[in-house]
Amino acid sequence: MRWCRSLIIFGVLPLLSLARRASAEARPSVVWYRASAECPLGGEFLEKLPGGAARARLAQAGDHIDFVVTLVAAQGETIGRLERQTQGGTVAIRELRDVSCERVADGLALSLGLALEPGAPRASAAADGPPDPTPPPAEPAASVEPSPAAVTPSAAPTNGEPEPAVVAAARRASGAPRPEADNARPGAPKPRRWSLGLDGGAIAGVAPGALARGAVFVQVDRAWSGLASDLALRLAVLGALGSPTTEIGPVKRWLAAGRAEACPWRWGGEKLNVRPCLDFELGATGASAAERASSLWAAPGLGLRGSVRVLPELSLEVEAGALAPLSRTEIAAGSVVIYRSEIISLTGSVGVSFGPF
Numbered sequence: 001m002r003w004c005r006s007l008i009i010f011g012v013l014p015l016l017s018l019a020r021r022a023s024a025e026a027r028p029s030v031v032w033y034r035a036s037a038e039c040p041l042g043g044e045f046l047e048k049l050p051g052g053a054a055r056a057r058l059a060q061a062g063d064h065i066d067f068v069v070t071l072v073a074a075q076g077e078t079i080g081r082l083e084r085q086t087q088g089g090t091v092a093i094r095e096l097r098d099v100s101c102e103r104v105a106d107g108l109a110l111s112l113g114l115a116l117e118p119g120a121p122r123a124s125a126a127a128d129g130p131p132d133p134t135p136p137p138a139e140p141a142a143s144v145e146p147s148p149a150a151v152t153p154s155a156a157p158t159n160g161e162p163e164p165a166v167v168a169a170a171r172r173a174s175g176a177p178r179p180e181a182d183n184a185r186p187g188a189p190k191p192r193r194w195s196l197g198l199d200g201g202a203i204a205g206v207a208p209g210a211l212a213r214g215a216v217f218v219q220v221d222r223a224w225s226g227l228a229s230d231l232a233l234r235l236a237v238l239g240a241l242g243s244p245t246t247e248i249g250p251v252k253r254w255l256a257a258g259r260a261e262a263c264p265w266r267w268g269g270e271k272l273n274v275r276p277c278l279d280f281e282l283g284a285t286g287a288s289a290a291e292r293a294s295s296l297w298a299a300p301g302l303g304l305r306g307s308v309r310v311l312p313e314l315s316l317e318v319e320a321g322a323l324a325p326l327s328r329t330e331i332a333a334g335s336v337v338i339y340r341s342e343i344i345s346l347t348g349s350v351g352v353s354f355g356p357f
Contacts, residue, residue, distance in 0.1 A: 029116055032059040035071035038271075038312060039078065039101040045069065048109035055116050067115070069108055073101050076193055076221070076270050076356065080104035082111050099193065099356050100312060193221040199317065199351025205342035206285065206329070207253040209244030213349065215259065221356065232275065234261040246338045251331065257283025257297050263305065270309065277303040279321060287331045299323040299345065307353070317351040 033042040040048070042058045049055055059065055068083040078101040082094040096107045197217055202210040217236035224231045240255040263275040279301040286294035303321030310316055322344055329341040 029056045029066040030059045030063045031056045032065045032068045036073040038073045039071040040105050045105055050113035078104045080108045082108045193356030195219045195353045195355025197351055197353030199349040201349025203240050203345055203347045205345035207244040208339050211240040211242035213240040230266040232263040248333055252288040255285040257281045272308050274306045279303050295329050299325040315353045320348045322346055
């Protein structure tokens, strides 16, 4: 009988232990996911994992958290973090930064997939026993709420629950900063952002009627990282064409110029904003009935441009402005003056920009 007991102890019990370990390793890892509105939803993030979403699931109330994924988009940059609570009680952090939240999410999904590979260290859930659903004591919930100024309300966890106390306690134990802390750090460098676009509209005051006007442009945001950190510079090539009706019939009028804009301030955020701008155009203008085929066009001006981001790399714009030509153009047919341009020319346009790059 004694040898039977030894067989049970040294043969069956190890098999049961191995079975329990295999069961623990087979369970999906629990991921606490939170992201800004511009970033993928929790389910979309899990679909990016190598092998699909069957290897992990989103955390729910009472779950022991294995991994924490945070994606915060602010000031034109996305900061992504992958955190894992280890058996030693520390938190391993992988941080990625990019202007595109989609690319950051792809990188974190790859890192999480590698962490879920067989043989990789598991999170703090012990393999020889079920996870303890009771989180350790932590500070009051108010002390771990994200700063509203740096994180949008949509950056809350996708499952609708407040941040678990175990996550906050693990972050404090590791000394890791909150995701929004980098955006609020004084003096943090902000990269320049380039974009391309085109717009179309009209200009009035150059001729008796409005002329159709179009432009292509390139813009750089944060052109100066010093005092004017919101400065945006734009260079454009534009043209205007029309045949307004005059006393002698329709007269074809044209304008071709280069345009420079400097917008030193921005009111609003990255998704929706308004900018006041200083403009200057330099080129030539003319008419088919004029004695002089063309004349100089030089016009400083002021403008107001509003922009709304509809996709991560696509924005719509509306702009209105006023130009003050340095010289007024007089159009004549022989000795008869047909018309003279106005002191102030008004412009309006709508456009689309692609970027940042």
